[in-house]
Amino acid sequence: xxxxxxxxxxxxxxxRGRARNAAHLLAPVVGRxxxxxxxxxxxxxxxxxxxxxxxxxxxxxxxxxxxPYGAESLYWVSRACTELARHPEAIDAAANACRQDPxxxxxxxxxxxAQLAAGLVAEAEDGLRIAVELAGYDADLWVAYxxxxxxxxxxxxxxxxxxxxxxxxxxxxxxxxxxxxxELAMRPVIDAPSLARASDTFAESxxxxxxxxxxxxxxxxxxxxxxxxxxxxxxxxIALCALGVISALGIVAVPVGLYLALxxxxxxxxxxxxxxxxxxxx
Numbered sequence: 001x002x003x004x005x006x007x008x009x010x011x012x013x014x015x016r017g018r019a020r021n022a023a024h025l026l027a028p029v030v031g032r033x034x035x036x037x038x039x040x041x042x043x044x045x046x047x048x049x050x051x052x053x054x055x056x057x058x059x060x061x062x063x064x065x066x067x068p069y070g071a072e073s074l075y076w077v078s079r080a081c082t083e084l085a086r087h088p089e090a091i092d093a094a095a096n097a098c099r100q101d102p103x104x105x106x107x108x109x110x111x112x113x114a115q116l117a118a119g120l121v122a123e124a125e126d127g128l129r130i131a132v133e134l135a136g137y138d139a140d141l142w143v144a145y146x147x148x149x150x151x152x153x154x155x156x157x158x159x160x161x162x163x164x165x166x167x168x169x170x171x172x173x174x175x176x177x178x179x180x181x182x183e184l185a186m187r188p189v190i191d192a193p194s195l196a197r198a199s200d201t202f203a204e205s206x207x208x209x210x211x212x213x214x215x216x217x218x219x220x221x222x223x224x225x226x227x228x229x230x231x232x233x234x235x236x237x238i239a240l241c242a243l244g245v246i247s248a249l250g251i252v253a254v255p256v257g258l259y260l261a262l263x264x265x266x267x268x269x270x271x272x273x274x275x276x277x278x279x280x281x282x
Contacts, residue, residue: 003029003033003036003039006025006026006029006039007029007038007039007042009025010022010025010026010039010042010046011042013025014042014045014046014049017049019045019046019047019049019050020046020050022042022045022046023043023046023047023050026039026042026043026046027043030043030059030062034062035066037063037066037067037070037072037073040059040060040062040063040066040073041059041060041063041072041073041076043059044056044057044059044060044063044076044079044080045076047059048076048079048080048083053080053083053084054084056076056079056080056083057077057080057081057084059076060073060076060077060079060080061077063076064076064077069100070100071097071100071101071104071107072097074093074094074096074097074100075093075094075097075106075107075110077089077090077093078090078091078093078094078097078110078111078114079110081093081114082113082114082117082208083208085117085208085209085210085211087114087117087118087208088118090114090117090118091111091114091115091118091120094107094110094111094114095111097110097111098111103134103135105131105134105135105138105140105141106140108127108128108131108134108135108141109131109138109140109141109144111124111127112124112127112128112131112144112145112148113144115127116144116147116148116151116203116206116207117206117207117208118207118208119203119207121148121151121152121203122152124144124148124151125145125148125149125152128141128144128145128148129145131145132145137168138168139165139166139168139169139172139174139175140165140174142161142162142164142165142168142175143161143162143165143172143174143175143178145161146158146159146161146162146165146175146178146182147178147206149161150182150185150199150202151199151202151203151206152199152203153195153196153199155182155185155186155189155195155198155199158182159179159182162175162178162179162182181202185198185199185201185202186198228272229269229270229272230269232265232266232269232272233266233269233270236262236263236265236266236269237266239262240259240262240263240266243258243259243262
């Protein structure tokens with residue numbers, strides 16, 4: 001398999017939440033071709049999806065050293081630095097990426113995310129206000145703008161902005177999830193002081209403190225369930241293949257009910273694996 005095909009396969013694995021497989025696939029590529037910036041970009045993404053921000057930063061910096069003015073390399077350096085709570089570096093890298101490719105909404109989104117993780121809500125809000133004017137077609141930017149507005153204590157404006165994102169993309173899962181977060185945050189609000197507390201709590205939830213991001217218990221549980229589902233699915237497929245061989249060779253009669261039970265168990269495990277798959281990084 002040539003390098004181009006390997007990178008395409010790695011992209012497919014990353015899109016399907018198989019970051020560990022992608023990292024194993026890419027390791028020989030960066031070993032043989034350490035000058036391949038695209039492979040380093042994908043390696044950085046794979047490590048970040050696996051929760052290894054230090055390794056992600058090493059891969060991103062390897063790409064950046066090869067292409068110090070490349071917006072994509074700067075993007076991944078910024079992502080990794082945010083995860084490690086190295087906020088000045090994350091913001092500087094994202095801002096530099098925006099200067100290199102000012103028309104790319106993904107880079108402006110990265111800058112806003114870096115600022116929100118650092119607690120710089122006003123700066124994120126100001127930047128996103130300009131960004132949505134330049135790239136009003138991008139639903140992700142509108143969602144981020146709504147998040148910044150809510151964190152700044154403007155929940156009505158934030159909700160309006162999310163509705164605009166859903167107008168652009170009615171199936172946008174990020175907008176729907178964020179709307180649900182807004183509803184949850186607003187439950188205890190009865191007056192101005194409680195609104196201020198709700199906004200501050202929401203803004204604090206966006207921050208990443210020194211020491212890096214701490215994974216929430218529900219994230220750990222979801223990953224564990226997803227792993228169990230994938231293992232179950234694999235064993236169901238192996239068992240079905242084995243029973244097929246046994247039946248074909250006439251070694252023993254296999255009850256139809258056993259086939260049906262394995263198919264149902266495999267289908268349930270497949271659904272569980274799909275539902276617990278982590279959202280891909282972009």
